[in-house]
Amino acid sequence: MTDLTRLTAAQTAEAVASGESSAVEVAQAHLNRIDAVDEKVRAFLHVDREGALAAARSVDERRARGERLGPLAGVPLALKDIFTTKGVPTTVGSRILRGWVPPYDATVTRRLKEAGVVILGKTNMDEFAMGSSTENSAFGPTGNPWDLTRIPGGSGGGSSAALASYQAPLAIGTDTGGSIRQPAAVTGTVGVKPTYGGVSRYGMVAFSSSLDQGGPCARTVLDAALLHEVMAGHDPLDSTSIDAPVPPVVEAARRADVRGMRIGVVKEFVGQDYQAGVKERFTEAVELLRELGAEVLEISCPSFTYALPAYYLIAPSEASSNLARFDAMRYGLRVGDDGTHSAEEVTALTREAGFGPEVKRRIMLGTYALSSGYYDAYYGQAQKVRTVVTRDFAAAFEQVDVLVSPTTPTTAFPIGERVDDPMAMYLADLFTIPANLAGNAAMSVPCGLAREDGLPVGLQIIAPTMADDRLYRVGGAVEAAFTARWGHPLLEEAPAL
Amino acid sequence: MSVMDLVSYQDALASYDPVMGLEVHVELGTRTKMFCGCATTFGAPPNSQVCPTCLGMPGSLPVVNAVAVESAIRIGLALNCEIAERCRFARKNYFYPDMPKNYQISQYDEPIAFNGYLDVEVDGGTFRVEIERAHMEEDTGKSTHVGGATGRIHGAEHSLLDYNRAGIPLIEIVTKPIEGAGARAPEVARAYVAELRELIRALGVSEARMELGQMRCDANLSLRPLGTTRFGTRSETKNVNSLRSVERAVRFEIQRHATVLGEGGTIVQETRHFHEDDGTTTPGRVKEEAEDYRYFPEPDLVPVAPARAYVEELRGTLPEPPRERRQRLQAEWGASDHEMRSAHNAGAVELIVATVEAGARPDAARKWWMGELARRANEDGVELSELAITPVQVARVATLVAEGSLNDKLARQVIEGVLAGEGDPDTVVEARGLKVVSDEGALGAAVDEAIAANPGVADKIRGGKVAAAGALVGAVMKATRGQADAARVKELILQRLGVSG
Ligand SMILES: [Zn+2]
Numbered sequence: 001m002t003d004l005t006r007l008t009a010a011q012t013a014e015a016v017a018s019g020e021s022s023a024v025e026v027a028q029a030h031l032n033r034i035d036a037v038d039e040k041v042r043a044f045l046h047v048d049r050e051g052a053l054a055a056a057r058s059v060d061e062r063r064a065r066g067e068r069l070g071p072l073a074g075v076p077l078a079l080k081d082i083f084t085t086k087g088v089p090t091t092v093g094s095r096i097l098r099g100w101v102p103p104y105d106a107t108v109t110r111r112l113k114e115a116g117v118v119i120l121g122k123t124n125m126d127e128f129a130m131g132s133s134t135e136n137s138a139f140g141p142t143g144n145p146w147d148l149t150r151i152p153g154g155s156g157g158g159s160s161a162a163l164a165s166y167q168a169p170l171a172i173g174t175d176t177g178g179s180i181r182q183p184a185a186v187t188g189t190v191g192v193k194p195t196y197g198g199v200s201r202y203g204m205v206a207f208s209s210s211l212d213q214g215g216p217c218a219r220t221v222l223d224a225a226l227l228h229e230v231m232a233g234h235d236p237l238d239s240t241s242i243d244a245p246v247p248p249v250v251e252a253a254r255r256a257d258v259r260g261m262r263i264g265v266v267k268e269f270v271g272q273d274y275q276a277g278v279k280e281r282f283t284e285a286v287e288l289l290r291e292l293g294a295e296v297l298e299i300s301c302p303s304f305t306y307a308l309p310a311y312y313l314i315a316p317s318e319a320s321s322n323l324a325r326f327d328a329m330r331y332g333l334r335v336g337d338d339g340t341h342s343a344e345e346v347t348a349l350t351r352e353a354g355f356g357p358e359v360k361r362r363i364m365l366g367t368y369a370l371s372s373g374y375y376d377a378y379y380g381q382a383q384k385v386r387t388v389v390t391r392d393f394a395a396a397f398e399q400v401d402v403l404v405s406p407t408t409p410t411t412a413f414p415i416g417e418r419v420d421d422p423m424a425m426y427l428a429d430l431f432t433i434p435a436n437l438a439g440n441a442a443m444s445v446p447c448g449l450a451r452e453d454g455l456p457v458g459l460q461i462i463a464p465t466m467a468d469d470r471l472y473r474v475g476g477a478v479e480a481a482f483t484a485r486w487g488h489p490l491l492e493e494a495p496a497l
Numbered sequence: 498m499s500v501m502d503l504v505s506y507q508d509a510l511a512s513y514d515p516v517m518g519l520e521v522h523v524e525l526g527t528r529t530k531m532f533c534g535c536a537t538t539f540g541a542p543p544n545s546q547v548c549p550t551c552l553g554m555p556g557s558l559p560v561v562n563a564v565a566v567e568s569a570i571r572i573g574l575a576l577n578c579e580i581a582e583r584c585r586f587a588r589k590n591y592f593y594p595d596m597p598k599n600y601q602i603s604q605y606d607e608p609i610a611f612n613g614y615l616d617v618e619v620d621g622g623t624f625r626v627e628i629e630r631a632h633m634e635e636d637t638g639k640s641t642h643v644g645g646a647t648g649r650i651h652g653a654e655h656s657l658l659d660y661n662r663a664g665i666p667l668i669e670i671v672t673k674p675i676e677g678a679g680a681r682a683p684e685v686a687r688a689y690v691a692e693l694r695e696l697i698r699a700l701g702v703s704e705a706r707m708e709l710g711q712m713r714c715d716a717n718l719s720l721r722p723l724g725t726t727r728f729g730t731r732s733e734t735k736n737v738n739s740l741r742s743v744e745r746a747v748r749f750e751i752q753r754h755a756t757v758l759g760e761g762g763t764i765v766q767e768t769r770h771f772h773e774d775d776g777t778t779t780p781g782r783v784k785e786e787a788e789d790y791r792y793f794p795e796p797d798l799v800p801v802a803p804a805r806a807y808v809e810e811l812r813g814t815l816p817e818p819p820r821e822r823r824q825r826l827q828a829e830w831g832a833s834d835h836e837m838r839s840a841h842n843a844g845a846v847e848l849i850v851a852t853v854e855a856g857a858r859p860d861a862a863r864k865w866w867m868g869e870l871a872r873r874a875n876e877d878g879v880e881l882s883e884l885a886i887t888p889v890q891v892a893r894v895a896t897l898v899a900e901g902s903l904n905d906k907l908a909r910q911v912i913e914g915v916l917a918g919e920g921d922p923d924t925v926v927e928a929r930g931l932k933v934v935s936d937e938g939a940l941g942a943a944v945d946e947a948i949a950a951n952p953g954v955a956d957k958i959r960g961g962k963v964a965a966a967g968a969l970v971g972a973v974m975k976a977t978r979g980q981a982d983a984a985r986v987k988e989l990i991l992q993r994l995g996v997s998g
Contacts, residue, residue, distance in 0.1 A: 379793060
């Protein structure tokens with residue numbers, strides 16, 4: 001009998017649609033897998049067994065009635081715990097929301113449900129998506145299935161670990177500075193940050209509103225495309241959502257052909273002091289693209305070196321305001337409400353107890369950067385950098401169709417290595433941040449294992465806004481060529497759990 | 498500090514020149530809130546008109562109410578403002594329990610409307626109040642402090658929060674410094690708020706009822722020595738919520754500032770509360786340092802960029818400016834300044850207009866509303882508009898009088914019947930049998946009877962003393978229980994006695 005947890009999402013959907021497997025069987029197989037391995041991986045904060053089985057049953061019933069099922073009906077999914085789920089706890093990895101049960105579904109959640117996707121549960125993350133390792137979760141770290149002593153990336157480490165450990169064939173993440181792509185890179189999975197505005201942010205707990213973007217995570221490029229199509233599209237509840245058709249991502253993933261494409265290598269990202277094995281795999285991937293018929297050019301984006309500092313002003317500034325609502329008045333944790341404290345004191349005590357150190361650090365950073373007298377020098381200046389980064393991208397995309405770089409400077413680092421060194425932690429997002437500042441679409445796709453540690457390396461592909469389909473063309477081609485070269489998908493080299 | 502301890506108003510003005518700034522918040526009467534679809538019905542049970550967005554729940558997002566933007570633009574145009582081609586919302590960050598997100602979505606350096614003016618009438622003359630800006634924002638929730646003595650947060654045991662009001666659209670209208678009003682400053686302040694209120698109502702964007710908090714005024718005031726140009730330190734008197742209070746608060750602050758300055762003291766920049774009972778103000782929270790709201794552009798919303806064609810289309814929907822309209826009506830009605838002002842103060846202008854539109858002559862419409870009906874409203878302690886009679890009904894009464902079917906005395910009885918709920922004027926006339934006796938036969942018989950019963954009077958009239966006819970008219974009116982047209986009766990008497998009137 002086939003192991004249902006090893007199928008791709010596309011294969012699973014086909015099995016359910018053809019009646020080869022029932023959605024309930026598929027859901028149960030994944031729930032069993034979670035029971036078997038998640039004690040070690042700790043990808044999930046909350047497993048919604050009943051909800052998952054009920055959703056699966058409903059898909060089976062619809063099929064029995066002869067209804068046409070969507071392309072992902074009956075496929076299980078791990079949802080980052082940053083999307084609201086009606087009746088199911090949503091913590092955003094924070095103590096301050098412990099016990100909060102949202103009264104409403106995020107637009108993404110609603111679209112998944114409508115598509116018959118089976119939500120298995122909510123995955124671990126850095127608190128409020130602030131981090132690159134998932135170590136900032138109030139509920140403890142998640143292990144990387146390739147090596148449980150290492151980080152699975154962050155902030156969406158729970159989602160990437162769930163995929164890499166076959167607990168779910170699909171997952172959803174959010175990417176503010178790399179939180180989808182960096183976890184995908186270090187776990188040997190695929191992660192896409194769509195164009196800003198491509199996926200509704202309604203019901204996605206805000207970290208930095210102008211940068212946050214939800215996106216698909218999967219084990220294959222085609223699976224990511226299928227999920228992309230289900231979750232994307234205009235939403236009147238999100239004013240920043242783009243009112244235009246979703247780019248033809250599934251078609252592009254199937255086409256998977258780079259012949260005649262012009263691909264740019266960002267000069268400013270070459271020669272940065274990153275891990276030798278990462279550099280080696282990246283060079284190999286660029287070579288592969290050339291072999292596949294793409295034209296490779298070196299492109300200069302001088303402003304990208306300022307992207308990281310600009311990001312660490314903009315994101316904390318917006319976060320300091322977005323997180324002000326956690327005041328113990330209407331939901332979540334409440335500390336000190338014993339009749340001896342004023343409302344103001346209860347708010348202060350709750351925030352003191354409810355937020356972790358990284359969140360507090362960023363709230364303070366952002367509060368400072370927005371203060372009168374400092375606004376122009378910090379927030380204002382960072383916005384100017386943002387404009388220049390956008391201009392650099394625009395100039396680059398006049399010469400090339402996509403840009404490529406390594407996704408992150410290193411492979412997965414050991415849990416605990418960088419917790420006391422925020423600056424080292426921030427560098428993990430060096431290559432991913434520019435696309436957030438400019439709103440571009442970007443993907444991380446596996447490109448092999450680093451020679452020195454045998455851990456996955458990701459290739460980042462960046463496309464112009466609303467040209468998300470190009471990511472899938474390039475990513476699909478890279479995936480197909482490498483899989484053929486290796487003789488199997490990269491993930492099969494991961495050790496058994 | 499009571500009014501008694503202050504230098505007199507005249508003395509204050511003898512040394513100082515007042516400068517005012519007025520900030521008026523208007524709650525728009527939109528069906529839904531500024532950034533979500535919740536209803537805005539007044540007086541609903543606490544927290545019954547809320548949703549994730551106006552409760553500031555994690556993940557929720559705002560969506561701009563297009564009707565509110567339209568109202569803001571129309572207010573801006575009516576205030577002779579420029580309308581921004583592109584403007585953004587901004588977050589005003591501060592913590593307060595009745596503020597769900599702990600930031601208010603407002604506008605900062607990019608208001609939707611700016612650089613306008615409003616002409617107001619003071620003492621028969623016109624005073625131009627310059628408008629700095631009008632911007633859009635959302636209202637906060639309401640806190641009720643329980644257990645404290647004053648209803649203030651200080652000393653309260655606990656507080657109740659109602660978020661029904663949170664997210665209701667507000668337009669904040671800010672004047673430029675109002676200079677040169679001199680002793681008329683309190684009057685200018687009152688006239689400005691009154692004129693603004695009328696404008697808002699004419700636009701149909703809000704009922705602007707100050708007693709319900711639909712329109713709230715903050716009055717900033719500073720004094721500078723006469724002949725100088727630099728502004729003094731200002732006080733900000735918050736939530737002055739009636740026209741009379743606006744005038745009193747400004748007047749009090751002028752005297753208070755003059756007293757402090759005259760004693761060599763300095764004015765503290767602070768917010769102050771106005772007290773309706775004794776007309777004084779007392780300090781609110783002292784601002785130890787200027788509050789830092791950390792404004793930044795609201796990233797959850799895209800800029801508002803009203804197309805010029807759309808703005809012009811809205812300009813076409815503007816009502817006639819209330820002041821110009823009043824002048825036009827006064828001319829059309831042939832009313833004196835005093836009469837017009839009385840009608841305005843009694844809230845009768847719109848009722849008279851509607852009555853004229855329903856077919857009454859302007860003088861008749863004015864006579865009924867400002868006479869009999871004003872008396873009734875006064876007796877009952879209600880507004881004219883609250884009386885149980887419509888302009889159409891009043892117009893009908895006036896028409897019946899003009900036709901000669903009713904005389905004034907009967908008309909008053911008809912109105913009484915309508916107010917008592919007996920139905921339309923015609924129904925009341927019918928049911929009460931109030932028609933003027935116009936049957937010439939019946940009337941002729943009554944006249945003959947009166948002549949026969951008063952031969953002495955009849956002789957006097959025959960002899961040329963026409964004035965004596967009054968006694969016979971009275972007798973006829975008595976006999977017909979007042980339901981005769983007195984003029985016609987007199988005509989008949991003179992005719993019968995062979996005298997020409
Ligand atoms: Zn609402």
